[in-house]
Amino acid sequence: MIEYVLMLLVLAIFIAAARAIRGPTAPDRVLASDTINSVVIAVIVILSVYYNNQMFADVAIVYAMISFLSTIAISKYLMDKPGAEKAKVDK
Amino acid sequence: MITIGIVLMLLGGVLSVIGALGLIRFPDVYSRSHAQTVVTVGGTCLVLIGVMVDYFATPLLVKCAFLIIFIFLTSPAGTHAITKAAYLSGVKPKVKKDEWKG
Numbered sequence: 421m422i423e424y425v426l427m428l429l430v431l432a433i434f435i436a437a438a439r440a441i442r443g444p445t446a447p448d449r450v451l452a453s454d455t456i457n458s459v460v461i462a463v464i465v466i467l468s469v470y471y472n473n474q475m476f477a478d479v480a481i482v483y484a485m486i487s488f489l490s491t492i493a494i495s496k497y498l499m500d501k502p503g504a505e506k507a508k509v510d511k
Numbered sequence: 512m513i514t515i516g517i518v519l520m521l522l523g524g525v526l527s528v529i530g531a532l533g534l535i536r537f538p539d540v541y542s543r544s545h546a547q548t549v550v551t552v553g554g555t556c557l558v559l560i561g562v563m564v565d566y567f568a569t570p571l572l573v574k575c576a577f578l579i580i581f582i583f584l585t586s587p588a589g590t591h592a593i594t595k596a597a598y599l600s601g602v603k604p605k606v607k608k609d610e611w612k613g
Contacts, residue, residue, distance in 0.1 A: 421512070425517075425524045427524075431531075432524070432550065438535060447596060447600070451540060454589055455534060455547045462523065462558040466520070469565075474571060477570075481581070484578060495593050495595070
């Protein structure tokens, strides 16, 4: 039965990847890749149940930390770009 | 054999697909962040809760509980950072009146 959960999660990854490829602006792509990251965490935990190996869950924990770090880093980079309208908001 | 955990995991998979479809269908990045929250909290955390219910007496319980707490802490911060970066980098929201601009 657990294979059907994997099929649904992989379908969700492909649909989100379509948005990451097509997205008109850069924050759309960052949002779609963040979605893919959070689905991949669920996929890793399901694989740890499927292969009956506890070590995969540790990989999921480290993956969650690194994906959060990458999201914050890319957002900070987009925020500090030269064309950003900073003065309009910070008045 | 169908258990409660399998039902929760299937519900999480269905919610992931629904959230990904919302990511395709919504018009701009600010409303797509709502669909991203559906995938993160509704999909991933429900799958993790299903694993916790089915494998109650194993170390997987502690790891999944830590993952759920971590996701609940970091997902709002990440989404807020993305939407603030989108606004500051000049993506206009598709609304009639932009209340942050004044």
